[in-house]
Amino acid sequence: DAGVIQSPRHEVTEMGQEVTLRCKPISGHDYLFWYRQTMMRGLELLIYFNNNVPIDDSGMPEDRFSAKMPNASFSTLKIQPSEPRDSAVYFCASSYHEADEQYFGPGTRLTVT
Amino acid sequence: GNSVTQMEGPVTLSEEAFLTINCTYTATGYPSLFWYVQYPGEGLQLLLKATKADDKGSNKGFEATYRKETTSFHLEKGSVQVSDSAVYFCALREGYNTDKLIFGTGTRLQVFP
Numbered sequence: 001d002a003g004v005i006q007s008p009r010h011e012v013t014e015m016g017q018e019v020t021l022r023c024k025p026i027s028g029h030d031y032l033f034w035y036r037q038t039m040m041r042g043l044e045l046l047i048y049f050n051n052n053v054p055i056d057d058s059g060m061p062e063d064r065f066s067a068k069m070p071n072a073s074f075s076t077l078k079i080q081p082s083e084p085r086d087s088a089v090y091f092c093a094s095s096y097h098e099a100d101e102q103y104f105g106p107g108t109r110l111t112v113t
Numbered sequence: 114g115n116s117v118t119q120m121e122g123p124v125t126l127s128e129e130a131f132l133t134i135n136c137t138y139t140a141t142g143y144p145s146l147f148w149y150v151q152y153p154g155e156g157l158q159l160l161l162k163a164t165k166a167d168d169k170g171s172n173k174g175f176e177a178t179y180r181k182e183t184t185s186f187h188l189e190k191g192s193v194q195v196s197d198s199a200v201y202f203c204a205l206r207e208g209y210n211t212d213k214l215i216f217g218t219g220t221r222l223q224v225f226p
Contacts, residue, residue, distance in 0.1 A: 031212050042217075042218040102157075
């Protein structure tokens with residue numbers, strides 16, 4: 001298996017623009033997680049899905065952030081409008097309910113200028 | 114609420130030195146405990162885990178023992194290598210009703226030849 005795939009790997013955008021981050025989980029995994037990593041706040045869970053349904057979105061910072069999972073093999077995290085404080089590395093991870101391990105993608109480094 | 118506290122880094126060691134990275138937790142019930150490792154430019158990978166008190170997780174020469182009496186899960190390695198340089202995250206899963214992980218802030222390890 002190719003592992004969790006994220007795109008793009010790097011994104012540079014201007015403040016106010018819409019940003020869409022994409023994730024393809026490992027086939028057969030029924031949980032998908034979106035995390036944000038910054039030096040100041042460390043690793044934060046933003047939202048997670050089970051069988052394509054959002055279970056806990058309490059970590060989503062504000063209404064500018066939204067996440068969808070239209071099917072078992074694809075999820076997006078959208079920021080609209082983006083702000084410089086959104087600059088971070090965004091990770092997607094997936095897991096199978098019966099297992100403990102979460103498998104992380106390589107991350108998307110977002111820079112908002 | 115549940116939380117994980119790790120020693121602050123960076124931890125700087127010479128090759129073949131003994132490593133300890135402290136981790137303590139606060140949790141209700143009986144959490145599972147994990148150590149994840151993040152190499153530069155990559156996502157997190159599971160290093161080892163323990164699911165009940167007195168369990169010892171081990172992998173790649175690293176070990177950690179689940180100590181319920183001291184609510185700790187310290188990571189140890191007898192002889193570190195330059196290739197062990199990375200950021201190490203302690204994490205807990207709250208119980209069987211959730212797949213959500215709570216991560217510590219991470220500890221950077223730098224090993225010099």
